[in-house]
Amino acid sequence: MTSSDLPLVALRDASVRFGAVCAVQAATLAVDAGEVLAVVGANGSGKTSLLRLLHGVVGHEGSRSQRPGCRQAMVFQRPFLLRLTVLANLRIALWLGDPRLAAAERNERAREALRRVGLTALGRRSALTLSGGEQQRLALARAWALRPQILFLDEPTANLDPAAKKEVEAVLAAFAAEGMTLVLSTHNLGQAKRLATRVVFMAAGRVEVDLPTAEFFDVGRPGRADGFLRGELSWSVD
Amino acid sequence: MTALADSVATAFALIAAADPVLLHTVALSFAVSGSACLAAAGLGLACGAWLAAARFRGRAVVLLLLDTLLALPSVVVGLVVYLMLSRSGPLGSWGILFTPTAMVIAQTILVLPVVAALAQQLVAGALRDGGDQLRSLGAGPTLSALLMLLHERWAVVTLLLVAFGRAIAEVGAVTIVGGNIAGVTRVMTTTIALETSKGDLPLALALGLVLLAVVAVINVVVALLPGAAAMTRAQPA
Numbered sequence: 001m002t003s004s005d006l007p008l009v010a011l012r013d014a015s016v017r018f019g020a021v022c023a024v025q026a027a028t029l030a031v032d033a034g035e036v037l038a039v040v041g042a043n044g045s046g047k048t049s050l051l052r053l054l055h056g057v058v059g060h061e062g063s064r065s066q067r068p069g070c071r072q073a074m075v076f077q078r079p080f081l082l083r084l085t086v087l088a089n090l091r092i093a094l095w096l097g098d099p100r101l102a103a104a105e106r107n108e109r110a111r112e113a114l115r116r117v118g119l120t121a122l123g124r125r126s127a128l129t130l131s132g133g134e135q136q137r138l139a140l141a142r143a144w145a146l147r148p149q150i151l152f153l154d155e156p157t158a159n160l161d162p163a164a165k166k167e168v169e170a171v172l173a174a175f176a177a178e179g180m181t182l183v184l185s186t187h188n189l190g191q192a193k194r195l196a197t198r199v200v201f202m203a204a205g206r207v208e209v210d211l212p213t214a215e216f217f218d219v220g221r222p223g224r225a226d227g228f229l230r231g232e233l234s235w236s237v238d
Numbered sequence: 239m240t241a242l243a244d245s246v247a248t249a250f251a252l253i254a255a256a257d258p259v260l261l262h263t264v265a266l267s268f269a270v271s272g273s274a275c276l277a278a279a280g281l282g283l284a285c286g287a288w289l290a291a292a293r294f295r296g297r298a299v300v301l302l303l304l305d306t307l308l309a310l311p312s313v314v315v316g317l318v319v320y321l322m323l324s325r326s327g328p329l330g331s332w333g334i335l336f337t338p339t340a341m342v343i344a345q346t347i348l349v350l351p352v353v354a355a356l357a358q359q360l361v362a363g364a365l366r367d368g369g370d371q372l373r374s375l376g377a378g379p380t381l382s383a384l385l386m387l388l389h390e391r392w393a394v395v396t397l398l399l400v401a402f403g404r405a406i407a408e409v410g411a412v413t414i415v416g417g418n419i420a421g422v423t424r425v426m427t428t429t430i431a432l433e434t435s436k437g438d439l440p441l442a443l444a445l446g447l448v449l450l451a452v453v454a455v456i457n458v459v460v461a462l463l464p465g466a467a468a469m470t471r472a473q474p475a
Binding site for chain 1 (some may be wrong): 302317367368370371372374375377382385388389390391392
């Protein structure tokens with residue numbers, strides 16, 4: 001097996017605990033190159049923790065492996081932007097990603113990333129004066145500029161109005177069309193249906209269903225996933 | 239009442255005439271307190287940022303100690319520095335007691351906990367908001383903390399102005415380690431105390447007015463800075 005045959009990220013019986021709370025229980029999951037994986041589930045079901053676990057930024061038990069040299073980035077639900085200009089935020093992210101990158105290359109990649117998400121005209125604006133949708137697009141540009149093979153997105157449109165949601169979804173669809181692997185958590189089942197190639201349903205920290213999108217929405221789901229889809233599941237799933 | 243009015247009038251006349259003694263005293267005060275704040279900024283910001291990011295056994299005790307040092311009495315600092323720098327003290331060979339350098343050292347020690355404690359709270363708050371995301375981008379804990387100082391730079395300026403305000407208004411430490419020598423170590427606060435005790439109110443009042451003006455300007459600048467709100471959040475309860 002060559003390294004390109006390996007999944008980009010894989011979990012085997014991986015768990016995340018916060019004190020007495022088990023946010024993710026014995027998850028076994030692999031993300032292959034080119035997939036768009038949507039993680040759905042009620043609030044508190046462990047979607048964000050699963051994403052952080054896959055991204056490797058949270059302590060865990062069990063096994064997590066990553067394809068050697070696999071670059072990854074994450075866009076958080078509420079992006080944190082430094083109180084600097086839009087371009088400076090991108091340059092700093094690029095510097096953190098690769099301190100050896102030449103300044104000219106950093107500038108070019110920052111500008112290219114802004115073009116990519118339609119924020120070219122706002123490069124000199126303070127990042128904190130952008131609207132919610134623009135801030136989310138800047139966070140996407142920041143992640144994209146790092147040239148990740150896999151991009152994790154934690155409810156990327158949760159706090160946005162419909163127009164901004166549409167803009168962000170268009171950017172994500174374009175990323176996916178270029179072959180970038182996306183893993184996104186979402187409450188928006190329509191979004192999962194539109195963007196994802198595969199859907200994982202979580203409840204009480206467990207991965208309960210893992211199916212291709214068409215199968216998940218059209219064929220039938222076992223257990224609580226069916227209730228969740230019909231809107232019958234309380235958000236405080238135990 | 240007439241004596242007070244006369245004193246106030248003479249004080250304004252001293253200020254208007256740019257009295258050399260007054261100017262020298264004000265300049266020395268700014269030089270000493272400004273140098274102390276610069277030194278405390280270098281040490282305190284780095285120390286505060288590191289404490290915000292670091293996780294080690296006993297950290298809670300260090301933070302408690304730092305918060306306690308916020309209320310450090312200036313006369314205690316003066317006494318300790320005096321003992322260190324006096325001829326029989328461990329640093330007596332430096333020969334800097336009763337010099338402006340000794341005053342800078344005393345004021346640095348006085349405001350260092352202010353800078354470090356407030357910087358720690360400022361950076362810790364910012365890391366709670368965005369530390370994960372900076373780490374996700376590849377920043378280590380210390381680099382994340384330093385980036386947060388950049389992010390909260392206006393609040394950092396506010397913090398340094400607060401420290402400068404404390405330094406320039408203190409009298410105990412500089413009296414003890416400076417000796418209040420005319421033309422050498424006599425600053426605004428020590429001059430006010432001395433002239434008042436001598437009954438020479440005009441110079442004391444003039445310096446008092448300058449000191450009030452300095453504090454007022456600092457307060458106005460602090461209120462106008464964009465980071466004032468963040469600094470208010472960072473103030474200890």
